Amino acid sequence: MTAVLVLLLLCLVCGALLGYAAVRFRVEGNPIAEQINARLPQTQCGQCGYPGCRPYAEAIAAGDKINKCPPGGAATIQALAELLDLEPEPLDAAEGEKPPMVARIREAECIGCTKCLQACPVDAIVGAAKQMHTVIAAECTGCDLCVEPCPVDCIDMIPLAGSLQHWKWDLPLPPGRLIASDRERAA
Amino acid sequence: MSDVKLWDFHGGIHPPEHKALSNRTPIQPAPLPARLILPLGQHIGAPAQPIVAVGERVLKGQTIAAASGRVSVPLHAPTSGTVSFIGPQPYPHVSGMLAPAIVIDSDGLDAWAPLAPCADYRGLAPEVLLEKIRQAGISGLGGAGFPTAVKLAARPQGKIHTLIINGAECEPYITADDRLMRERAAELVAGIEILAWLIQPEQVLIGIEDNKPEAIAALQAALGERPFGLRVLPTKYPSGGEKQLVELLTGQQVPSGGLPTDVGMLCQNVGTCVAIHDAVLQGRPLVSRIVTLTGEALARPMNVEALLGTPIGELLAFAGLDEARMDRLIMGGPMMGFTLPSLEAPLIKTGNCLLAPTRSELPPPPPPLPCIRCGACADACPASLLPQQLHFFALGQEHEQLRAHNLFDCIECGACAYVCPSSLPLVQYYRAAKAEIRELEQKQHKAEHSRRRFELRQERLRKAEEQKEAERQARAEQAARAKALQTESAALPDRTAPLAAQPSLAAGLLEQQKKLRIEASMAQIALKKAEKQLAAHATPELEAQVAELRAAVEAAKKALEAVTAAAPPAVPASNDAALKKAKIELAIKRTELKKAEKAGADDAELTCLREALASAERALHAAEEASDKPAPQLIRTDKRPVDEKLRTLKTELAFARADLRKLERDEAADPPALESARTRLAEAERKLAEHQSE
Numbered sequence: 031m032t033a034v035l036v037l038l039l040l041c042l043v044c045g046a047l048l049g050y051a052a053v054r055f056r057v058e059g060n061p062i063a064e065q066i067n068a069r070l071p072q073t074q075c076g077q078c079g080y081p082g083c084r085p086y087a088e089a090i091a092a093g094d095k096i097n098k099c100p101p102g103g104a105a106t107i108q109a110l111a112e113l114l115d116l117e118p119e120p121l122d123a124a125e126g127e128k129p130p131m132v133a134r135i136r137e138a139e140c141i142g143c144t145k146c147l148q149a150c151p152v153d154a155i156v157g158a159a160k161q162m163h164t165v166i167a168a169e170c171t172g173c174d175l176c177v178e179p180c181p182v183d184c185i186d187m188i189p190l191a192g193s194l195q196h197w198k199w200d201l202p203l204p205p206g207r208l209i210a211s212d213r214e215r216a217a
Numbered sequence: 218m219s220d221v222k223l224w225d226f227h228g229g230i231h232p233p234e235h236k237a238l239s240n241r242t243p244i245q246p247a248p249l250p251a252r253l254i255l256p257l258g259q260h261i262g263a264p265a266q267p268i269v270a271v272g273e274r275v276l277k278g279q280t281i282a283a284a285s286g287r288v289s290v291p292l293h294a295p296t297s298g299t300v301s302f303i304g305p306q307p308y309p310h311v312s313g314m315l316a317p318a319i320v321i322d323s324d325g326l327d328a329w330a331p332l333a334p335c336a337d338y339r340g341l342a343p344e345v346l347l348e349k350i351r352q353a354g355i356s357g358l359g360g361a362g363f364p365t366a367v368k369l370a371a372r373p374q375g376k377i378h379t380l381i382i383n384g385a386e387c388e389p390y391i392t393a394d395d396r397l398m399r400e401r402a403a404e405l406v407a408g409i410e411i412l413a414w415l416i417q418p419e420q421v422l423i424g425i426e427d428n429k430p431e432a433i434a435a436l437q438a439a440l441g442e443r444p445f446g447l448r449v450l451p452t453k454y455p456s457g458g459e460k461q462l463v464e465l466l467t468g469q470q471v472p473s474g475g476l477p478t479d480v481g482m483l484c485q486n487v488g489t490c491v492a493i494h495d496a497v498l499q500g501r502p503l504v505s506r507i508v509t510l511t512g513e514a515l516a517r518p519m520n521v522e523a524l525l526g527t528p529i530g531e532l533l534a535f536a537g538l539d540e541a542r543m544d545r546l547i548m549g550g551p552m553m554g555f556t557l558p559s560l561e562a563p564l565i566k567t568g569n570c571l572l573a574p575t576r577s578e579l580p581p582p583p584p585p586l587p588c589i590r591c592g593a594c595a596d597a598c599p600a601s602l603l604p605q606q607l608h609f610f611a612l613g614q615e616h617e618q619l620r621a622h623n624l625f626d627c628i629e630c631g632a633c634a635y636v637c638p639s640s641l642p643l644v645q646y647y648r649a650a651k652a653e654i655r656e657l658e659q660k661q662h663k664a665e666h667s668r669r670r671f672e673l674r675q676e677r678l679r680k681a682e683e684q685k686e687a688e689r690q691a692r693a694e695q696a697a698r699a700k701a702l703q704t705e706s707a708a709l710p711d712r713t714a715p716l717a718a719q720p721s722l723a724a725g726l727l728e729q730q731k732k733l734r735i736e737a738s739m740a741q742i743a744l745k746k747a748e749k750q751l752a753a754h755a756t757p758e759l760e761a762q763v764a765e766l767r768a769a770v771e772a773a774k775k776a777l778e779a780v781t782a783a784a785p786p787a788v789p790a791s792n793d794a795a796l797k798k799a800k801i802e803l804a805i806k807r808t809e810l811k812k813a814e815k816a817g818a819d820d821a822e823l824t825c826l827r828e829a830l831a832s833a834e835r836a837l838h839a840a841e842e843a844s845d846k847p848a849p850q851l852i853r854t855d856k857r858p859v860d861e862k863l864r865t866l867k868t869e870l871a872f873a874r875a876d877l878r879k880l881e882r883d884e885a886a887d888p889p890a891l892e893s894a895r896t897r898l899a900e901a902e903r904k905l906a907e908h909q910s911e
Contacts, residue, residue, distance in 0.1 A: 071660065072667040083668070105657065152670040171667050194258070197312045198652030202585070202645045204612055 063091040069109045071102045074151035075173030103127040130190040131172035133165045139184035146176035224468035226461045228599045229453040230632045232389050239511040239518040240392035246522050253526030254306045254563035256318040260356035261363045262288030273300045276330035278502050290354045290364045295504040295524035297328040309548050313558035332500035353496030354503045359486030362567035378481040380418040384425040385457035388550030391570040393507045394487050396520040398432035402439035408490030411497050421445040422466045428452045455630040459484045461599050473626050510536040512573035514543035523564050530560030544576040552631040586639040594633035600626045604633035604643050611650040702794045730780050737773035744770050799840040806830040866905045873898040
């Protein structure tokens with residue numbers, strides 16, 4: 031009898047403690063969504079079907095798939111899989127992974143309608159009404175949200191030019207996994 | 218020298234030196250090329266910005282591109298000629314990519330621009346001296362190409378106590394520094410003196426490997442009695458690495474991820490010292506460098522002093538290149554150099570060696586085999602890393618582990634790959650992993666930056682939307698209030714009702730009044746109910762209750778009265794409806810008065826009406842004042858009563874004028890009639906004037 035009472039008391043005390051802690055140490059926002067958001071490429075392109083990276087992060091936190099981000103590609107999927115302890119899946123996109131792009135306005139054709147300015151999620155386009163617009167290439171995330179609203183179709187998405195600064199060594203092929211005839215070619 | 222203590226660093230290897238191939242002949246001047254390609258980024262840091270235009274004639278030593286930013290150096294024309302092109306040109310890089318460059322067509326004169334030599338640099342302020350070195354375009358000539366002035370100016374932790382001059386030249390094949398020390402020892406010592414004066418270190422140490430006895434002897438002779446410590450190092454690769462040299466000479470280790478300046482030391486290459494001597498004492502900017510041309514595919518391996526921008530093919534041709542025998546072309550040494558895809562790239566500031574080996578001399582590495590975990594690489598690593606672990610982590614792209622195992626302390630010396638029995642291209646793994654990590658970091662940085670920009674934009678849009686919403690709401694509220702007041706005044710049919718008499722009550726007061734009225738009527742109702750009950754069956758409790766209720770009704774009435782009194786009858790509300798109402802009131806009062814006057818009402822009634830009119834007028838004034846509108850411009854013209862005589866006179870005048878006009882218009886009118894009409898008009902005018910002046 032006393033044991034039951036003691037256990038009951040213990041349960042009540044622990045429950046009260048937990049209840050108090052839940053109220054007292056309540057975490058603002060969703061910390062998982064926050065961490066997921068930090069791993070997304072922040073292009074705000076909406077290709078995942080959500081209006082921006084944060085909504086997608088929240089959707090992932092609520093159980094959506096992690097392979098819907100074409101700009102992030104395999105690296106982002108890998109990072110998310112590690113964070114959430116999931117199996118990495120192949121990218122779920124028709125065109126597959128795209129190389130990093132940058133928008134460029136053919137300035138001679140720009141009519142200064144400011145539609146692309148309103149579409150750009152990171153304010154990477156400068157211009158004013160009836161004035162020519164131009165893209166700040168360093169700020170452009172290559173989301174191509176500005177292409178659609180342009181009434182004269184003067185915005186091109188061009189692949190980011192490879193430069194010496196961005197060149198990198200390739201990882202050598204793992205040894206011992208080649209048959210003898212291929213080794214010659216790999217060497 | 219043998220009495221001086223030297224330390225040792227971990228690992229290291231002893232590859233065949235092959236230095237005798239090129240160090241036997243003196244430094245030759247390379248032939249003047251017809252066309253020079255000068256890449257804008259020949260150093261670590263921001264590329265220089267061109268300051269010349271295509272077609273411009275330049276002199277040797279003239280600045281053709283200015284430094285952009287702090288970590289950058291300017292670029293000078295290596296010979297006189299004409300700028301023929303500015304744009305992408307071949308660059309000495311393993312990828313074979315093009316890089317922005319200035320192309321100069323040489324005019325063959327090699328005419329110098331006026332120079333500003335400075336014999337007494339000790340009279341200059343350190344900043345001025347540093348600026349001279351910076352403006353001479355000097356970046357480290359040992360291989361890395363870090364801007365020298367930046368290195369000299371950066372002292373993160375106070376003073377530099379040891380200046381180290383690097384003459385180790387540990388990599389096989391390369392003899393450029395060897396020949397330089399042999400032939401230009403005096404200039405080298407002068408350059409070291411400039412550095413020593415600039416930095417004021419406690420000691421200056423010069424490290425040379427013991428496989429260069431001629432250079433040691435020449436430098437010894439040039440040093441004389443100067444207090445610079447010449448240290449002869451045992452030959453071991455890579456003793457010329459900055460951190461390894463620091464450890465060899467002082468026994469101190471540079472902390473992981475740090476620089477020699479973190480332990481109060483500064484390293485400079487001997488070639489850089491000579492360039493500083495040239496820049497300060499002779500005023501000559503860096504336009505040429507000594508480069509070793511070596512390898513068995515060359516007929517005459519040697520060291521040349523070549524102008525920067527000289528195409529590599531021309532240099533090799535000068536050394537007698539047999540292209541058929543050359544297996545590949547390596548820029549730098551066999552350990553740390555890289556293969557060049559073409560001979561068109563130019564010589565740049567960091568190019569210390571061009572190696573053209575035959576296939577038998579440097580055979581291509583055999584296909585790699587799996588790691589057998591022998592540990593030879595760890596024994597050879599001069600940075601005390603674990604190369605095989607790093608290799609596995611690189612294969613698995615485990616970036617966290619790579620960092621934890623100090624990948625970024627790897628100097629890419631190639632000692633591990635040299636000793637690897639499985640011929641694993643270990644350095645390539647590290648280079649790829651480093652590049653990958655840096656790229657990810659950059660991406661992360663960019664994502665973070667974009668996120669911040671996106672959030673700021675969202676915030677801005679939200680604020681704009683909020684402001685719009687607030688404005689809209691304010692407008693809607695104003696409209697609603699105006700409408701409410703209008704309906705209120707329209708809904709009151711009886712002007713004489715107490716509430717209608719005070720339409721211009723302030724909103725707050727009105728509200729209070731309403732509330733009090735409701736309270737009062739509710740109290741009244743409660744009282745009546747209680748009274749009924751009392752009438753039905755009288756009990757003392759009910760009586761007391763009724764008394765209480767009565768008191769409450771009294772109190773409520775009093776409160777209502779007080780509030781009503783507090784609001785003066787003409788308390789204006791700032792709205793048009795009140796104003797309109799007051800005006801209507803006034804008009805009604807006025808017509809009432811007039812009616813009464815006409816009807817011949819008695820004096821008492823008239824005074825009463827007059828008073829009412831006056832009070833209505835006052836109410837209107839108050840309402841006018843209270844309303845935001847400016848008071849109407851009241852121009853009170855005192856109309857004099859028109860008497861009978863004046864009227865007749867004016868009529869007469871008008872008739873006379875009309876007659877005259879009529880006659881004047883009629884061309885057939887006879888003159889006497891016209892004349893008489895004029896006299897009549899004049900007469901009428903005179904009479905009127907007479908009457909008015911009376």
